[in-house]
Amino acid sequence: MNGRDGGKPAEPGSPSAPLVVVARIKSALRIVQADAHARRLGLRPGLTLADARARVPHLALADEDQAADLALRDHIADWCDRYTPLVGVDGEDGLQLDITGCAHLFGGEAELRDDLMARLAGQGFTVLSAVADTPDAARAVARHGRGGLVPSGTEREAVRPLPVAALDLEGQKLRALIRAGLTTIGDLASRPRAPLAARFGADLVDRLARTLGEAVHPISPRRPVPELLATRRFAEPIALMDTVLATLRGLAQELDAMLAQRGAGGRRFEASLYRADGAIRRIRIETGRPLRDAAIVIRLLSERIAALADPIDPGFGFDMIRLDVLAAETMTTVQSGLDGRQHDAESLADLIDRLSVRYGQARVLRFTREDSHVPERMARLVPAIAPEGRPDRAGGTWLQGQAGDPPAQPFCLFDPPQPIETLAEVPDGPPLRFLWRRVLHEIAAAEGPERIAPEWWRGAEGALTRDYFRVEDRNGHRFWLFREGLYAVEIKHPRWFLHGLFA
Secondary structure, rough: OOOOOOOOOOOOOOOOOEEEEEEEOOOEEEEEEEEHHHOOOOOOOOOOOOOOOOOOOOEEEEEEEEEHHHHHHHHHHHHHHHOOOOEEEEEEOEEEEOOOOOHHHHHHHHHHHHHHHHHHOOOOOOOOOOOOOOOOHHHHHHHOOOOOOOOOOOOOHHOOEEHHHHHOOOHHHHHHHHOOOOEHHHHHHOOOHHHHHHHHHHHHHHHHHHOOOOOOOOOOOOOOOOOEEEEEEEEEEEOOHHHHHHEEEEEHHHHHHHHHHHHHHHHHHEEEEEEEOEEEEEEEEEEEEEOOOOHHHHHHHHHHEEEOOOOOOOOOOEEEEEEEEEEEEEEEEOOOOOOHHHHHHHHHHHHHHHHHHHHHHOOOOEEEOOOOOOOOOOOEEEEOOOOOOOOOOOOOOOOOOOOOOOOOOOOOOEEEEEEEEEOOOOOOOOEEEEEEEEEEEEEEEEEEEEEEOOHHHHHHOOOOEEEEEEEEOOOEEEEEEEEEEEEEEEOOEEEEEEEEEEE
């Protein structure tokens, strides 16, 4: 077989050699993808490499790398966010975009499609695309037809000439249709649906209805759909961070007005910077309370950008910037009290937001109450930016003592409890003295015991009952001690521990 120039055969790996991607399938190397030159020469996916070389001796070969292919598909899907936030995946090599309500921003559906294809072609991709009222009709026309724009209401006529393979059926069912002489979608559309469902299954009828435009199967977006968004496009890419921040400030002001109309505030914001070469950089922030003040949003975004381990590289510049509200909550206006405490609470919340954005939520923590009577399980650390309520588990309320009473439990707990040596008058009584960290403490007063049984529902085998005592030594230091195990009932020699210190 001669090369493209019609002269001597093309050398393997030369630009004129047809390119095929191969993978081992059923103990044989088979073609899984082929470029346009190879397809013109009759080399199709599924053909064994041996047969392909018998037809075309000089081939350029590449091994299939599914992980790299999927990563590239996901990268293109992220890039397509510039057209609509509703981007879904269609197999390993396809994407579906719901452009409802977005096309007018580009001058219409045809203009949006032309812009998308031109930009991807500039990045070196060959794209087949179609626009239709339903995703299944667009998919069929793009993959098995000539692509293009299907006028609204003409899906049925557009897909009738297409092969039944456009329904994306599994192989056995597809072969059964072809053996029955039903080779095109038009052949199926002209027949009663009930016999088709009885012979080939209800799934065939459902796919047929969706492809004909009679039913709609919504796209499943691969990323969270923002509740609100604001976008700015540029005729010429911008590269200065000051301009980027100024643009984000304008977008934040637009979102401020939108949120105010809803009486809501944003809890999660995401800024997306679309570079001219297709790269995308996303910066996300989360707040501890509903927020819509543009100045505060920009301050938090600036903090996040300054704290990035990988600084933002504008490259050849950003040609589009978008700011999304990923989560919003009802926001009520609270009047500040005369004592100024409401202002203090807002200042604290603002500080928590700034620290969480700069250092990460995992480094700014607070305690929350847990429903447990075991001291070390009564509280847990959660991000300070998290809301007070927990949707997965119901937290308890903090114990409140009477005014003037000493605290029932210390604020300082040891984890794990510190073992101590004690001397007691009776096995079940409080200790007379105890040795901790080589220091002997003589007990002047003791209160207790407070018995805490193990939580049997946790299934902790070998857990023992605890008897807690509040004690004070002769120097006025107060300690929280417990004896683990009931004498002669659970254990022969109970052990003593120091669990906390009172102020």
